[in-house]
Amino acid sequence: MYAVDWSRDVETIRVSALHALAYCERLFYLEEVEELYTQNPEVFAGRRLHAELEKQEGEEWEELFLESDELGLRGKVDALRERDGRVIPYEYKRGKSARDAQNKPEAWESDRLQILAYAYLLEMSLGISIPEGRIRYHADNVLVKVPVDEEGKEKVREAIARANELKNSPLRPPVTTNERLCARCSLAPVCLPEEARLNHDKEWKPIRLFPEDDDRPIIHVLEPGASVGRTGDQLKITRRDQPVELLPVQQTGQVVLHSFSQISTQALHFCADREIGVHFISGGGRYVGSFDSRQGSIHRRIRQFSALSDEKMALELSKQLVTCRGQSQRKFLMRSARSKKHEAIRSAIYQLKVMLKQVSGAKSLASLLGMEGNMAALYFSAFPYLLSSDLPVELQFTGRNRRPPKDCCNSLLSFGYALLLKDVMNAILAVGLEPALGFYHQPRTQAPPLALDLMEIFRVPLIDMPVVASLNRGQWHVLEDFERRGEAVWLNDSGRKKFIKIYESRKQESWKHPVTKYSLTYRRLLELEVRLLEKTWNGEGNLFAQIAVR
Ligand code: SF4
Structure with missing residues (x-):
């Protein structure tokens, strides 16, 4: 038996x-080159099956690591059994077998x-002849025997050569033409094959290949003196x-620690x-930073760096961003104008x-920044008229101010934007991009430019709209929810709890994407946009920032 020393640097293919x-070249590339893995229920179920088999079959079961430098292959055989004096490798599958024409x-x-590769690897490593491999499909209780012949070995050699070719290629393979494979693919939520197809065929009707929502709660620890430990x-x-x-x-x-919780x-x-x-x-409601070990693969970051260093690409993306935010601002005002017919x-x-018509003609980031600043000034000049005139004067909006916010309405907006920045950061880290490399915001402040860029498209739907709605519903009370320290006005503990509840429930709202036409929650949308x-x-279309408020 030949056991692999996993500590050394191996170049062999698993x-x-x-x-x-063999399933899909793009899947191989995403996993082996871009190092993307997801653990969906099927993957866990497969692992459970192996664990159960290990228990049930006790003595007959053997876990065997093998590697052949000559073949350029390594792997762990599910089981190896002796049958009629012959050594047979076994592979266990949770699903059903395929069926031929009969x-x-x-x-x-x-x-x-896979079983041919294991058989070949056994032959090379142990120096014995392996006549066949067997695959047990548990869902239909079928055992399939696969003869190991020269033709099969040639297929294995070809596959290893192709795998090495892809490993050295900077190009991600296109999505498979066999759509049925995608429905069962564990990487569909990150590969987004349907969205890539839509990009090539405008008539394509994409289906959502990932859950509509991420229902794992976000834990906010707000109370001073509270602590998070592990048991x-x-x-x-x-x-x-x-x-x-x-x-x-x-x-x-996620775990979100506010103020001085530990x-x-x-x-x-x-x-x-x-x-x-x-x-x-x-404690003042400012996003401080994140502790996150999701680094993403170096290949992703190199591509991001190369793309965003291209001034033309950066300008085009920035135009999309500014357009998306401006359209959302305008549509929010239009929506409010139905009930509040104010001239402003x-x-x-x-x-x-x-102004939106001028964005596409911007020749530089500097002129775009000017346009965006003008649009923001216009939007906030109309903002006071979105609020009910019945609100107490302390809750009215008289202009945008920050660092620190000087009135209740601005403290709501600032706290909301800090939570949004935190969520955008979380999405960027989940996707494996570098937050410090943006395309629109310049790295002048401590805040990561890419996160600042991306949050532009979510400000109106996730913060401005719920803030205006909650104020008009009379949910905020000057004395109960806010505190004044010198010039600054902050949300107190009760106010922050209330805001978090409103914000998290907004993120859970389902929303139909205007281009892909499928529904998903805002929480999922944050990651989808990244x-x-x-x-x-990566040359896979341009569906980014198409999500203006309707
Ligand atoms: S989702 Fe489809 S195209 Fe993407 S890796 Fe999986 S099988 Fe391939």
Whole structure:
């Protein structure tokens, strides 16, 4: 038996990667070159099956790592058994077998290649002859025998050569033409094949290949003196004068620590290991930073750097961004104008329309910044008239101010934008891009430019609209929810709790994407937009920033 020393630097291809290659070349590339993996329920179910088999079959089961430098292959055989004096490798599959024209069970092409590769690897490593491999399909209880012949070995050699070719290529392969493969592909939520097809065929009706919502709660720890620790597989939240709260890690989307709440090193390590973003918001409601181990692959970042260093690309993306934000501002005003017919709103709607037409002609980022500044000034000049005249004067809006906010309405907007920045950062890190490399905002402040760029398209729907609606519903109380410190007005503990509830519930609202036409929550949309942005510089279309408020 030949056991692999995994500690050394290996250039061989994993057999399971060949399985991915035979399934779809793009899947191989995303996993092996871009290092993207998702753990969907099917992948977990497959692992459970292996664990159960290990238990049930005890003595007969053998876990065997093999590697052949000569073949350029390595892998772990599911099981190896002796039958009639012959050594046979076994592979276990959770699903059903394929069927031939006569409805006889047969192996799927990718499974066939995988078992052939294991057989070939065994021959090369152990120096014995392997006449066949076997695949057990558990869903229809079928055992398929795959003869190992010269033709099969040639297929394995060809696949290894192709895998090495792709590993050295800077180009991501296109999406498969066999759409049925995508419906069962674990990487569909990051590959976004339907969106790529829509880009090539405007008549294409994409289906959503990922869940409509991410229902893992975002844990906000607001209370001063509260702390987050770890116990077993759970996060443990201790708050003064309250029972300890235990949260299973699978049910946690993010941990957000406000003010001076604490987190233990063990809990930080645990969150890093489980890819749970930990974010910090200051007592004054400013986004401070994130602790996140999701670095993304170097290939992704090199491409991002190369694309965003291209001034033409940066200008085009910035125009899309400014257009998207300006359209959302205008449509929000139009929507409000139906009930509040104030001249300032009507005038802003008209002038925004005129300015939006000029965006496409901008010749530089500097002129675009000027246009955007003018549009923001117009929008905020109409903003006071979106609010009910019945509100107390302290809750009225008299102009945008920040750092620090000087009135209640601005403190709501500022706190909201800080939460939004945190969520956009989380999405960028989940996708594996570099937050410091943006295309519109310049790296002048501590805030990451790419996050500042992306949050532009969400400001109106996720913050401005809920702030205006909640004020007009009478949800805010000057004395109960705010506190004044010198010139500054901040949300107090009760106000921040209330805001977080309004914001998180807004993110859970389902929304129909105007281009893809499928529904998803705003929470999912944050990540989808980052993925669509990344596709623009991979030549996979331009669906980014097409989400203006309707
Ligand atoms: S979603 Fe489809 S195109 Fe994308 S990797 Fe999977 S099978 Fe290939």
